[in-house]
Amino acid sequence: MIDPKLIESIVREVLGQIETNRESPKSRLLVISKQGESIAKELSILESYWNVVSGNIQENDSLPDVQQAVFLNVDQTTLVKAALGFTDTLENKRFVQLMTMEIPISFVLDQTLQKLIQTDGNEHRYSGYLEHIRAYKNTIESFGVTFLRLEELKPLKESKPSHDQIQRKPSKTLITQEKVDNHTGTELVVKQGTIITPLAMDKARELGIKITFL
Known part of the structure; x- marks a missing residue:
């Protein structure tokens, strides 16, 4: 025979989780990519955790209210210019704006740059050049920017409610x-x-x- 107390406990927990999800809307993530670049696949992954906001806005548009920002498929040009503080492209202007507004920023590197940075310099003819590129990455990291893979990008404050929190939450x-x-x-x-x-x-x-x- 099924224990009625067990049923009540299960129902309480399920409904508590539903209410927790309703009252915890997704954080807003500003997604910035190169103009004209197709990022449909990346967006479908991000939308599992985020309320995605397009960062491909016009130059004079103000930035929307967001909790975090990500630059997708960052290439070597964008990386170096961000490290040096250049603002001659829309992407780098957005980078400076976000830094000024103290919005947490993440970089997802494109495959070419990711491979270059991960190359073993000891076995490469131009090891000095590789270290030079890594130095730009280190500079950006010193600003507080994080370098992540796309699947690692999740809200900073995301936390699953504990069992006790769910039990205490009135339904x-x-x-x-x-x-x-x-x-x-x-x-x-x-x-x-x-x-x-x-x-x-x-x-x-x-x-x-x-x-x-x-």
Whole structure:
């Protein structure tokens, strides 16, 4: 026989998780890429965790309100200019704006640059050149910018609610035995769609409380 208390516990946890998700909207992420570049695949991945905002806006447009920003498929030109503070491209102007506004920034390198930076300099003819490129990356990291793979890019403050947090969170759509037990009066009026656990129904009958749906 299924334990009614177990059912009530499961229902409470599921509904608590639903309400937590409803009250925790996704963080807004500004996505910046090269003009005309197709990033549909990247956006579909990011939208699992973020409310994505396009960063490919016109030069004179103000930046939208966002929690974080990411530059996709960063090539060597963008990397070097960002390290040196150049603002002669729209991408680098956005970089300076975001730095000024103290918005957390992440870089996702394109495959060519990623491969170049990961190359073993000890076995390369032009090891000095490789170190030179890595130095630009290190400079940007010293600004506070993070270098990530696309799948690693998640909200900084994202945290899964603990079991205890869910249990403590009151549900507006669930009537439990405890709520019935604490109810004063002979009638309990609830909204349509409210879930009443079996233990709550038993307690209401025991106490002579009538449950009425609006």
